[in-house]
Amino acid sequence: MKTPISITAISSISPLGVDPKTIWSNYQNQEHCISHKTFNNTSALTAALTAELTKAGQQQIELLRQENSKYKSLDNSVLYAMYAAREAVKFAGWSSDDNFGINIGSSRGATELFETYYSEFSKNNQSHPLSSPTTTLGNISSWVAHDLNSKGPEISHSITCSTALHAMLNGIAWINSGMSDKFLVGGSEASLTSFTVAQMQALKIYAQQEKHEDHYPCQALNLDKKQNTMILGEAAAMACLEQGKLDNALAVIKGFGYATELLEHNASLSTDAVCFQKSMEMALDGFDKNNIDIIVTHTPGTISGDLAEFKAIEKVFCNKIPSLTTNKWKVGHSLGASGLLSIEMAILMLQHQTFIPVPFIKNEQPNRIQNILVNAVGFGGNAVSILLSK
Structure with a gap:
């Protein structure tokens, strides 16, 4: 940006x-x-x-x-x-x-x-x-x-x-x-x-x-x-x-990305979520991927959807995957509102410098919380990624 x-x-x-x-x-x-x-x-x-x-x-x-x-x-x-x-x-x-x-x-x-x-x-x-x-x-x-x-x-x-x-x-x-x-x-x-x-x-x-x-x-x-x-x-x-970067900012949007992929099924992505790969790469353009501390994933709780997004993250971040989290295990999937709930979650982690884990998966705690990537996608393969910084 x-x-x-x-x-x-x-x-x-x-x-x-x-x-x-x-x-x-x-x-x-x-x-x-x-x-x-x-x-x-x-x-x-x-x-x-x-x-x-x-x-x-x-x-x-x-x-x-x-x-x-x-x-x-x-x-x-x-x-x-x-x-x-x-x-x-x-x-x-x-x-x-x-x-x-x-x-x-x-x-x-x-x-x-x-x-x-x-x-x-x-x-x-x-x-x-x-x-x-x-x-x-x-x-x-x-x-x-x-x-x-x-x-x-x-x-x-x-x-x-x-x-x-x-x-x-x-x-x-x-x-x-x-x-x-x-x-x-x-x-x-x-x-x-x-x-x-x-x-x-x-x-x-x-x-x-x-x-x-x-x-x-x-x-x-x-x-x-x-x-x-x-x-x-x-x-x-x-x-x-x-x-601009204002003194009263809760967070600053440093990057954004979007992409749409051809449907393989009415309710799912390609097996490695090409749309997410493109939206994340676009949001991270010119940004050091090693400095991403957390990704708030879309992961709706479906077998294919969750795995496809994870595979996309693996392809984009290779051997250094940031800490992953989501709030859907706690609040369910609020469809059109879910992306902003994830943004709110990211801002709270930036403010409190505390990682919100998913209790039933193993995940490394980030050493710092400075930059967070937030993902969302819907039926139709229309992915968005937003990069937030403290």
């Missing part, structure tokens, strides 16, 4: 909590946030392993819903994004007078609300008046812009599980182009519905309820697992980007 980009704030709402102190505390223990969720709206599926918001998070969303009568008709994906966006902007010290842009993505969008409206339509053959405007992907960024009273551009997109990091790429591009000074970027996902889980189960990648290995249902980064263990989680995470 010719000009560094500072991350001056980051905020999230997830199964880890709603504030930095609680989130960091929950990263320090070896307990996961995964539990059984019962679905009442279908006889085809009664329960599944999922990672839900904490009670504190659910209370914050309910308060937000009651704050404005218009918010009662919005999907949780919008409300999660609103909460995280408010907190991020407040921490960064931005106001509505600042000309900042917004790019918030989601893999699924207003999943629960869409399913509710469609169910009503199936019964009555009549659609609710708000069914269209409250279920578009653009609904998330638009409502966040409305809530923050922002004046800059607002963009939404879905690039499956790499959505949030693509939002970060867009923010970097807008700032470097001179079209905007600041950008709020992130992802939001509220996809814990019976139909969404059923879709993942149909792909044969979802964890089976009573057949997981040892104490941890999601075995992300365990390269010896014998079955797929992906589990859905819900979350939203936002970051405030500003041009």
Whole structure:
């Protein structure tokens, strides 16, 4: 990157909590946030392993819903994004007078609300008046812009599980182009519905309820697992980007990379994840690979996906592989929000100079924590890698 980009704030709402102190505390223990969720709206599926918001998070969303009568008709994906966006902007010290842009993505969008409206339509053959405007992907960024009273551009997109990091790429591009000074970027996902889980189960990648290995249902980064263990989680995470290396930066973006590869299967990468090889090499252009201390992997907990990313890391880093970690064993896979949750995890490690390990794999602790590479990829082989420095 010719000009560094500072991350001056980051905020999230997830199964880890709603504030930095609680989130960091929950990263320090070896307990996961995964539990059984019962679905009442279908006889085809009664329960599944999922990672839900904490009670504190659910209370914050309910308060937000009651704050404005218009918010009662919005999907949780919008409300999660609103909460995280408010907190991020407040921490960064931005106001509505600042000309900042917004790019918030989601893999699924207003999943629960869409399913509710469609169910009503199936019964009555009549659609609710708000069914269209409250279920578009653009609904998330638009409502966040409305809530923050922002004046800059607002963009939404879905690039499956790499959505949030693509939002970060867009923010970097807008700032470097001179079209905007600041950008709020992130992802939001509220996809814990019976139909969404059923879709993942149909792909044969979802964890089976009573057949997981040892104490941890999601075995992300365990390269010896014998079955797929992906589990859905819900979350939203936002970051405030500003041009230059600022004194109040939580971390500095030193590099970025992206790539897309031809599909070998609808839900998997090539066996050595060519897209990840290209995105990591691009992010590391001109940077000494020996100085990368940690990689926060995408590793969703599937046999082929986890192994393919590891093989890509081996090819890029050869004999000196950095310490590897992920948070999906703890919070599940939040699809379009997952990349920004990984960015938050990386920033917390940089701030506290403490490595967050995966408890069921052997991993060397880094001697220092100065540079962290964060990976994400989604259906379609669209990989993104972001290089963060202290």
